[in-house]
Amino acid sequence: MPEPGDSRRRVTVAHPALPVITPASGEEPPGLYLHIPFCKRRCAYCAFNSHACLVPPAAYLTALASQIRYWGAQDWCRERTFTSLFIGGGTPTIYPGNELAGLVSLCLNSFHFSDDPEITVEANPNTVSLEALSILRRGGVNRLSLGVQSFSDRLLGALGRTHSRTEACTAIDAARKAGFANxxxxxxxxxxxxxxxxxxxxLDQAIAHEPEHLACYELTIExxxxxxxxxxxxxLALPGEEEALAMAELTHAFLAQSGLQRYEIxxxxxxxQxxxxxxxxxxxxxxxxxxxxxxSCLSGFRFGTVQHPDAFVGMVAGGKLPLxxxxxxxLEARFRExxxxxxxMLEGVSFTRLQRRFGLTPPGYYGKILEDLQVQGLVVISQDTLRLTETGLLLANQVLAKLV
Ligand code: SF4
Structure with missing residues (x-):
């Protein structure tokens, strides 16, 4: 059965801003994300919701903890088993290890998680110590995501990053010593x-540290x-289009030889891993x-939280949902999305899964648009799957824009 679309959705208002969210068929287990919107300093390219401060406010963690308790008690959450927790930012490790470990513990106690959940904390190299990382590891964090960005001090300076190449290497070594295997x-x-x-x-220097995972993004000017x-x-002198394309191609070729499989653009x-x-x-x-x-996106109901940390703290302190x-x-918008x-993802999308969730498949829905992309060698259909070709992956933005 397809998921119910708007017209068939039972929308009963449980809170002025929040409808009762009906379960959807074919839904995978959800993930939980916590945002820490503080960094020591803003990088020159940053468009994330992050605010510069040297000492992050304790009141923010109090408000976040209150929200964790609130949502953990809601029916939609109580009826589900979460498989991942991701604490991102900003720079979560701007808070001491024991405070972050306290958040993890609160989440594990407030939500039902699978037996072996993936628990990630994002960190910047100059905000971690062996002691803090050991506390996180003991607290159940099993994946560390380090914002290294470059192993060149000159380029780190140009980006406005607050850490050096040496600090990045020290942080990776400390993470290994603390027991991080991912x-x-x-x-x-x-x-x-x-x-x-x-x-x-x-890339060479990154590989020398034998990471389990690499995320390689092209700088975008926001x-x-x-x-x-x-x-x-x-x-600002940025590399030209051809040069940037050459770097992208080099990335795939180089990493293919290093045992790291590309699984997303x-x-x-x-x-x-x-x-x-x-x-x-x-x-x-x-x-x-x-x-x-x-x-958040709960069974097709998407909503945001107020942007500014002060507004977030103020609303929670005043007993309001900070939505x-x-x-x-x-339904069709969710299908296209x-x-x-x-x-x-390199695995592409499964027709069976889409049919089960939405009652639609790409060939039936997109028709000629998809046929043209196939003729141009940008997408390929094999059995039950639609995916981008090598060329399609290089031109992903243009291809995906046709399917939005
Ligand atoms: S560390 Fe990340 S979130 Fe913080 S300012 Fe730099 S780019 Fe933005």
Missing amino acids: INLDLMYGLPGQSAPEWRES EGTPFARQVDKGE SNYARSG ECRHNLNYWRNGSYLGLGAGAV AEGECLP SVVMGLR
């Missing part, structure tokens, strides 16, 4: 003044950032996001 390193290419050999050098202003004034992992939490996003599963600016806007997504996000 480490992701975030890296960026297409940086101001970066050449392909320099990018290869960063509106309102210092980098965007510098671009407008002609003060920008993500590579050793077999079995793909990020479970993110796979759930790309499969358009349900997730609950708590904290300032976090977004921003919410919408029930129509599932196709577009699913095609980011």
Whole structure:
């Protein structure tokens, strides 16, 4: 049976901003996300919901804990088994290890989790110590995602990062000593003044640390950032399109030889160590996001949380749900989203799964649009699956724009 669309959804208002959310058929287990919106300093390219501070406010964790308790007691959550917890930011490790471990413990006690949940904490290299990492590991955190971005001090400086190459290496070594057997390193290419050999050098150094997972993103210039202003004034020299494409191709070729399988446009992992939490996003599963600016999608009902941490803290302290806007997504919109996000994964999207969830399949829904993409060699249909080809992956933005 397909999931109910808007017209058939039973929407009974349980809270002024929150309908009763009916279960959907064919739904995968959800993930839980906590947002920590603080960093020591803002990077020059950052468009995330993050605020600079040296000492993060204790009141924020109090409000977050209150939200964890509230949501853990809601029917939608009580009826489900969560398989992943991801604490992201910002820089979660700007808080001491014992406070983050306390949040993890509260989540494990407030929600029902599977026997072996994936529990990730994001960290920046100069905000972790062996002691803090050991506390997190003992507290059940089993995956560490380190924002390394580059192994070049010159490029780290250009990005406005607060850490050095040496601090990144020290943090990785400390994570291993603390017992982390699943480490992701975030890296960026297409940086101001970066050449392909320099990018290869960063990849080389990353691989030397034998990470289980690598996320390699091309720098994008986001509106309102210092980098965007510098671009407008002609003060930022970025690699050209061809050079950036060469770096992308180099990434795939280089990592293919290193035992890290590409499983999403920008993500590579050793077999079995793909990020479970993110796979759930790309499969358009349900997730609950708590904290300032976090977004949730529960059985097709999507809603945000107020952006500013002060507003979040104030509303929670005043006994209000700190929710921003919410919408029930129509069935077709959810189908298209599932196709577009699913095609980011190399496994592509399964017709059987889409048929079960939405009563629709890509060939029947997109018709000629999909046929044209096939003729152009950008997508391939094999048996039950639609996926991007090698060329399609390189031109993913253009291909996916046709299916949105
Ligand atoms: S560390 Fe990440 S979230 Fe924080 S300012 Fe830099 S890019 Fe933004």
